[in-house]
Amino acid sequence: MSDSFQTIPGTFDILPDAQSSSAGTVAPSHAWQHVEGTIRRVMQRHGVREIRTPILEPTALIARGIGQLTDIVSKEMFAFERGDAHYVLRPEVTAPVMRAYLQHHLAQLGGVQRLFYVGPCFRAERPQKGRYRQFHQFGTEYIGADDARADAETILLAVDIYRELGLTDFTVRLNSLGTAATRPAYKAALTAYLRPLAGQLSETSRERLESNPLRILDTKSEAERKLLEAAPVMLDFIDEESRAHYKDVKKHLEAAGLSFEEDPFLVRGLDYYTRTAFEIDSPVLGAQSTLAGGGRYDLLASEIGSKQEVPAVGFAAGMERLFLALEAAGIVLPEAAAPDVFVVTLGDRATDHAFPLIRAWRQSGLSVVYDLKGRSMKAQMREANRQQARRVVILGDAELDAGMAQLKQMDTGEQQSVPLSGLPGLLSAAT
Numbered sequence: 001m002s003d004s005f006q007t008i009p010g011t012f013d014i015l016p017d018a019q020s021s022s023a024g025t026v027a028p029s030h031a032w033q034h035v036e037g038t039i040r041r042v043m044q045r046h047g048v049r050e051i052r053t054p055i056l057e058p059t060a061l062i063a064r065g066i067g068q069l070t071d072i073v074s075k076e077m078f079a080f081e082r083g084d085a086h087y088v089l090r091p092e093v094t095a096p097v098m099r100a101y102l103q104h105h106l107a108q109l110g111g112v113q114r115l116f117y118v119g120p121c122f123r124a125e126r127p128q129k130g131r132y133r134q135f136h137q138f139g140t141e142y143i144g145a146d147d148a149r150a151d152a153e154t155i156l157l158a159v160d161i162y163r164e165l166g167l168t169d170f171t172v173r174l175n176s177l178g179t180a181a182t183r184p185a186y187k188a189a190l191t192a193y194l195r196p197l198a199g200q201l202s203e204t205s206r207e208r209l210e211s212n213p214l215r216i217l218d219t220k221s222e223a224e225r226k227l228l229e230a231a232p233v234m235l236d237f238i239d240e241e242s243r244a245h246y247k248d249v250k251k252h253l254e255a256a257g258l259s260f261e262e263d264p265f266l267v268r269g270l271d272y273y274t275r276t277a278f279e280i281d282s283p284v285l286g287a288q289s290t291l292a293g294g295g296r297y298d299l300l301a302s303e304i305g306s307k308q309e310v311p312a313v314g315f316a317a318g319m320e321r322l323f324l325a326l327e328a329a330g331i332v333l334p335e336a337a338a339p340d341v342f343v344v345t346l347g348d349r350a351t352d353h354a355f356p357l358i359r360a361w362r363q364s365g366l367s368v369v370y371d372l373k374g375r376s377m378k379a380q381m382r383e384a385n386r387q388q389a390r391r392v393v394i395l396g397d398a399e400l401d402a403g404m405a406q407l408k409q410m411d412t413g414e415q416q417s418v419p420l421s422g423l424p425g426l427l428s429a430a431t
């Protein structure tokens, strides 16, 4: 075994070329750029602007925002202290974005802030396919928005990103969780239903029965799902206003032609959700089937110190699961752009002469590469092929003296002798 360093389990490098890791294929960096480019384009079309917040946040922000009893806060945080300060590597981005909104008084700008982010998140989970310790999320937060159109737009935006990438095989599940005021009655009914069944529940669910019974609805165990089939449903408990809001969300989704399933047991793993909750699942992802999840979080702002309630809705989506779904669907992403020109040199003088030329061509906007190892002409040509360069310029000492170079068109194999002075024009001409 080599004693060199390796990535920490649950983290991975993104290389220029695709690579396989223990947790599946890691897409190459240009594929990440392509997917991120698509995300940015669709966001731009929706008037959603980017926000970038720090990776490090105060632990209390996450604990209070997401809720002490959630999996994330109770067992998945990478948190540490330095002096009196408590830091956490952000496990999600919604609470940080809301913090930024409050900190910078973005409400004063008026209207609704349509924001998006793309970046790494950290959770101390058991690494497996589709589940990592450093993973990447993209998502939106519409802050200051009460309107049911915001909920519908959020869902449709996520759907549009998937479709634009070529993904069509996914389901949208929808539910309404009502407000904080209607929750105690539902919790009581659910607890009353589950208590006699406690013996059949897992240990975790038994604990949750007393602490946070809604979390049990989120169970991934088939046996528990069966037990829940006859459980009371939240929708029967929610207030009139939430019911009307839910109806409007569905109306707008239907008007947009989106098919969705209503799932009365859909709750999200974070405590701050109210009213709308939704998930987008891919059938090809197996146990880690959720591509994206989101909903309305009207309570979050007050939870983290705002004197005013700030209605908001958003989604968070996993990049790695998106790549897994794209791969499973056989969707081939565009290849990285090949260089416009590969410069092959023969002899020291030609090599030196080429160096400033290459720089000038690059400054004119061309993508130009060459060999840095002083290899043979054959090896340089092989490298040009490997990099799929469209043209090769061959420069030798003898040619240089005559002010000439060879220009080879790689697709046709056609090769011509051209004056060096005419090369810039030839190279920048469209191929």
Ligand code: ATP
Binding pocket: 092, 123, 125, 130, 131, 132, 133, 135, 136, 137, 268, 269, 288, 289, 290, 291, 292, 293, 294, 316, 317, 318, 319, 320, 321
């Ligand atoms: P799950 O139920 O799969 O644990 P979650 O409810 O914890 O998901 P969220 O906190 O809502 O997920 O995060 C939104 C999305 O981020 C998920 O739907 C998923 O695509 C992705 N995601 C969450 N945790 C991870 C992880 N550890 N590794 C990779 N992707 C993740």
Ligand code: MG
Binding pocket: 071, 269
């Ligand atoms: Mg989770």
